[in-house]
Amino acid sequence: MKAKLVTLLIVAATLVLVAVKFQHYIENPWTRDGYVRAHIVEVTSRVTGPLVALHVTDNTRVKQGDLLFEIDPRVYQVALDKAKANFAQAQAALERSQNEQHRGRALEQRTPGSLSTLSLNNLDNAVESATANVKAAQAAVNDAELNLGFTKVYASTDGYITNLHLALGAQVVANQPIVALIDENSFWIEGFFKETDIEQIAMGDDAQITLMSYPHSPFSGVVESIGYGIAQQDGSTGSYMLPNVNPTFQWVRLAQRLPVKIKVSQLPDDVQLRVGTSASIIIKGV
Structure with missing residues (x-):
């Protein structure tokens, strides 16, 4: 009788534990x-070129703004120099067309009818065209400056560099992921x-x-x-x-x-x- 009572108590305790566990599972x-x-930030380069400097190693922590790697800047420096030269030429052309417009307008004021309406309009159009060329040349300079700046790639956030398989001299292709940066925040x-x-x-x-x-x-x-x-x-x-x-x-x-x-x-x-x-x-x- 005592053995049966003990067995019943054990069974009852087991059932209670199972019920408690089940209730805990249902509620939690x-x-x-x-x-x-x-x-995960896919670090990419905005320009193409060979890698000339690598400032990080695989599985290292970086801070936002840290320089990760550099691409050969010489081609982009030449492009910037050329863009600045074209800008200087465009400015000179604008000054020349403005001087011609000023002389033509002054002559027309001193001697009405000395220049035809078509000639005056052509002088005005030349100034407008030269002004547009200056703006285009300035945009080319800005673009070249951006490309030169893109030869240095920086960390966009705090995190961890992983899966880095780069070596000096490797060709980096623009807009192609190079390495993963895990945002630690x-x-x-x-x-x-x-x-x-x-x-x-x-x-x-x-x-x-x-x-x-x-x-x-x-x-x-x-x-x-x-x-x-x-x-x-x-x-x-x-x-x-x-x-x-x-x-x-x-x-x-x-x-x-x-x-x-x-x-x-x-x-x-x-x-x-x-x-x-x-x-x-x-x-x-x-």
């Missing part, structure tokens, strides 16, 4: 499908929760995050947003313009997972966030 959605995210945690859990999650809810790389250093966060959609798999166009439809079992209906964005509230000193690493997340509510 949890997922192991979480990842560290951050904004943009880290967040993205967790994928089952759609059946979304009802229990609200913006502003507290969250506890544990990274797989730091299992003994959990930290806190706040739900910032909940995704409004995910990509559709069934019905996407496949070969021969026919829809792809994945086979499903009628008696099994799998819950989809929706992304939940979590802002990190407080990060332990010994934890370094790295994009793409795994995380476990539990939503505790406000």
